[in-house]
Amino acid sequence: MKTLPIDAILPDLCKELREQTSAVLVAAPGAGKTTRVPLAFLEEPWIKGRRILMLEPRRLAARMAARYMAASLGEQVGETVGYRVRLDTRVGPKTRIEVITEGILTRMLQTDPALEDVGLVIFDEFHERSLQADLGLALCLQARELLREDLRILVMSATLEAEPVAALLQNAPIVKSEGRTFPVDTHYLSRRSEVAVEQQVVATIQKALQQDGGDILAFLPGAGEIRRVEARLIEMDMGQKPIRIAPLYGNLSSQEQDRAVAPCQPGERKVVLATSIAETSLTVEGVTIVIDSGWMRVPRFSPRTGLTRLETVRVAKASADQRRGRAGRLAPGVCYRLWTKEEEQQMEASRRPEIRDTDLAALALELAVWGVTDPAELSWLDPLPAAAFSQARGLLVWLGALDQQGQVTAHGKRMAETGLSPRLAHMILVAIPLGLGGLACELAAVLSERDLFRGVRAGEHADVRSRVEAIRKVQRSDAQPYAYHEGISLNLPLCRTIWTEAAHWKKQFGIRADEGGRDDIHACGLLLAHAFPDRVAQRRENGRYLLQSGRGALLAHVQEISSAPYLVAAELDDHGSESAIYLAAPVELADLESSFADQIEEESRVYWEPGQQTVRALLRKRFGALVLREAHQADPDPDDLLEALLTGIAIEGLELLPWTKQARQLQQRLVFLHRQEPDNWPDASEENLLASLAEWLGPHLYGMKSGADLKRLSLHEILLGLIPWERRRELEKEAPTHIEVPSGSRIPVDYSDPESPILSVRLQEMFGLTETPRIYHGRVPLTLHLLSPAHRPVQVTRDLTSFWQQAYFDVKKDLKGRYPKHYWPDDPLQAMPTNRTRPRS
Structure with missing residues (x-):
């Protein structure tokens, strides 16, 4: 067995774990920590024949690590070293080291909180800060505190800030290995590029194939970009030497993933197109060239909407260093970074913990099953976001997994035992007594994987029923390498993977293998409504939809289900005021009324x-x-x-x-x-x-x-x-409706201006009155609008005495000229008031 850099520090690491129950190991990429550290503890006295569990964030890395360790012992996987991943387990009665994916640890803890037959739990690649890793560590720490004080915990990483983790582990010792990497020549863009990332990657692959030797590992944000780059490379002439193009991402089958990391045949070169799955834990044989797009796709959960959307974000500097390190594991290499040095200065130092940005419903359910209603009872490296956790608890109450006090129900325990997301677990459990368990398992499998339709735009063929029909069709027939359903090309390997998952769940739930093949496809909408009651949607007049939660939604492409009065959106985005519906199925109003009678309010x-x-x-x-x-x-x-x-x-x-x-x-x-x-x-x-x-x-x-x-x-x-x-x-x-004036007329008072009530009266009717009329205990003089015989104002005053003495004579001159027949005395105070042209004699 060749010597690896990690070998030098293994004695120190073993010594620390003999004396303490926690340690933190920081080892550079390529040091060999994943494959050497578990083996080093097999004969430690404190193990006492117990097992070692090592958590890996990805299934591919778990399988490869187990195979490598088994091979180094001259054994097959499943003997001393085995693995457990979703839908694939290789362990035996003699297995001492189990490499597992993170969710499996949670299931083990819920079944056996003390982990009685486990001596050590290793958290590998902890810097990725997955939700399940954070949860698993929190549960292990409480289990050790309350039940198993001798349980050892080792946290390992290549780029981790070790001090906060060591503090969380009660000041655990930190052991460091410098590792051994070959020099990597790193190239940056000279200026920022506006070209699409796929074009940049294709051009750089062409350049590297001509200028550099060895295999290529190209990092892209997601499966969509990988498929587009793969299609362009297949169409190109890449020289005399055979080139194998190998996609590598999480939703591929295990056979396709193994093909991507396997060494090339003599005389062959390989181009691996990978997501961030290839950053850590596994070595892709033959790679000396890394092309890094600088982007990755991460889920972002919105507590406001209850929706998760995938965002394409810049990688952190630590992730970029991990990627570059893949080029220098086996020999000197080269790394092409498709960004400028100036752009690198704006990149975050490390990856955001998943716990800050993801749906916490599954975590909240696991905590409730564990017996914790307040997450503050556990030790976390980062606290749980309060809004997201509250939203998750509300959803679990709605699904019947928790009661109003936050305690787990019997239904909630059954949901947690399935290992499925709470929504899908609830859907299957509700479907079984309806005789729809088989369909529910098939539907859950379809929703758990990427889209099996090839070459369709998001939301273009949104009817999820066609996906279920497609996997049934593939299962029933001897499908050719390229199959079609309703004119759409199918991903056959993915169809078979989905069917295998559905069969696994049918077996797990005790459902007959052939159940789900009946004419039950119409019930997809009803089952989805149980999983996503907040996404039941009602068609509006303009063809858009209103979700049960109150948000708007729309089918961007007109299709058969666009006219459905009601549908359930199983997958949609969270952009703008209206979410685009990607996957949905119609549901009948009568089914909604019968299934949600207790939630429908009159x-x-x-x-x-x-x-x-x-x-x-x-x-x-x-x-x-x-x-x-x-x-x-x-x-x-x-x-x-x-x-x-x-x-x-x-x-x-x-x-x-x-x-x-x-x-x-x-x-x-x-x-x-x-x-x-x-x-x-x-x-x-x-x-x-x-x-x-x-x-x-x-x-x-x-x-x-x-x-x-x-x-x-x-x-x-x-x-x-x-x-x-x-x-x-x-x-x-004090506020009379009328005032009697000298002529004997009763004139109404206008109170529209409460500051100054108005009396509008013909001037001739006021002859002989020396003072302005007053109201309200004589304190408020009325504003007099003195009118001409034609009832037009000729003077406004609150001082009638002054008017007679001064202004009257000018007014008289004007009025006498316009109304000569009327009475205009020289002395208005001695004149007889009149409401006629002239006073009666």
């Missing part, structure tokens, strides 16, 4: 309809934001009618009421009096009347529901009722 809606100026009364069945049914309500509650009518008056304004001149004058008189004595007179201003409609007007509105009904009101009597009986005489005295 409400009486009594409201004002402005256009008709009337109150409408409706009975509604509402499912969240969706109105499922609506009908006229024959006998609405009188109080509801009153409230709606008052709302209508508030919206339309007081002009909706039947104001007479008498009523309007009384309202203005009260405003005037309130200005004089606020404590003794009611506030009848429009603002206060609108604000207090229920108090002064409400009792008079019972039985009314429209603007036409309001015409029966007597506003004068209603306003008069605001004044105590004993003050009504004072009202007439």
Whole structure:
């Protein structure tokens, strides 16, 4: 066995774990930590025949690490060294080291919280900070504190900031290995490029194949970019030497992944197109050239919408260094970075922990099963985001996994035992008693993998039923290497992987293998509604949809399900005000009403309809934001009618009421009096009347529901009722409706300006009156609008005496010329007032 850099520090690491129960190992890429460290502890006395568990963040890395360690012992996988990953287990009765993916550790802990037959748990590549790794470490720490004080924990990483982790492990020792890497010549772009990332990668691959020797590992954001680059490379002439193009990403089958990391045949070169799956843990044989696009795809969860979207983000500097290191593991290499040195200065130092940006429903369920309702009871490297955790708990209560106090239910325990996401686990458990368990398993498998349709744009063929039909078709027939369903090319290996997953779950749930082959495809929408009740969508008039949660959604491409009155969106994005629907199935209203009867609320809606100026009364069945049914309500509650009518008056304004001149004058008189004595007179201003409609007007509105009904009101009597009986005489005295002038006429007082009430009177009717008339205890002079015989104002004054003495004579000269037949005396104070052309003799 060749010597690796990690070998030099293994004695120190073993010594630390003999003396303590925790340690942190920081080892550079290529040091050999993944394959040498577990073997070094097999004969340690504290192991006492117990197993060693090593967690890997990815299935491919777990399988490869187990194979390498088994080979170094001269054994097959499943003897001393084995692995457990989803749908693939290779362990035996003699297995001492199990390489497992992170979610499997959680299942082991829930089954056996003390991990009685485990001596050491190793968290490899912890710098990736996956949600399951953080959860697994938190549970192991509490298990050791409460149940197993001798349980050893080792955290390993190549780029980890070790001090915070060591502090979390109660000041665990830090052991470092410098590793051994060959020099890597690193190239940057000279200037920022606006060219699409696929074009940049293709051009750089061509350049590297011509200039450099060895195999190429190209990092791209996701499977879509990988497929496009692969298609372009296949079309190109890449020289005389055979070139093998090998995609490598998480959703490929294990055979396709193994093919990508296997060494080339003699005389062959290899181009591996990978996502961040190839950053750590595994060595891709023959690679001496790395092409790094500088991008990766990560999930971002929004507690506001309850949706997760994939975002393409810049890699962190630590991830970029990991990627570059792949070129120098076996020999000197070269790394092409498709960004500038200036852009690198803006990149984050390390990757954001997944716990900050992901859906926490699965974690919240695991904590509840563990017996923890407050995550603060556990030790975390980063605290859980409160909003996301609260949203997750709310979803679990809705699915029946938790009760209102946050305690796990029997249904929740069964959901957790499945290992599926809470939504899909709930869907299958609900489907089984309906005789739809097989379909639910197939649907869950389809939703758990990438799209099996080739060459379709996101949302273009959104009907998830066609995917289920496609995997059934592939399973029933001897499909050719290229198969089609409804004219769409299928990814056959993925179809078979999905069917294998569905068969695994059918077996796990005790469902007959052939169940799901009946004509049950119409039930996909119903099952999806159980998994995604918040994404039940109702078609609007414009062809868009309203989700049960209240958000908008749309099918970007017109297709058969675009006309469905109701559908369930299994996959959609979280961009803008309307989410684009990628996968969905129609659902019948009757199915929604029967399945969610306990969540459908019947409400009486009594409201004002402005256009008709009337109150409408409706009975509604509402499912969240969706109105499922609506009908006229024959006998609405009188109080509801009153409230709606008052709302209508508030919206339309007081002009909706039947104001007479008498009523309007009384309202203005009260405003005037309130200005004089606020404590003794009611506030009848429009603002206060609108604000207090229920108090002064409400009792008079019972039985009314429209603007036409309001015409029966007597506003004068209603306003008069605001004044105590004993003050009504004072009202007439201090704010009279009319003033008798010297001519004997009774002239109405205009109170529209409460600061200055107006008396509009012909000048001739005021002859002989020496002082301005006053109201309100003689304190407020009226503003006199003195009028011509034609009732046009010729003078405005609050000082009648001064007018007679000064302005009258100029006014008289003007009026006498225009109205010669009228009476214009030289001495107005001695003249006889008249409401005629001339006074009677």
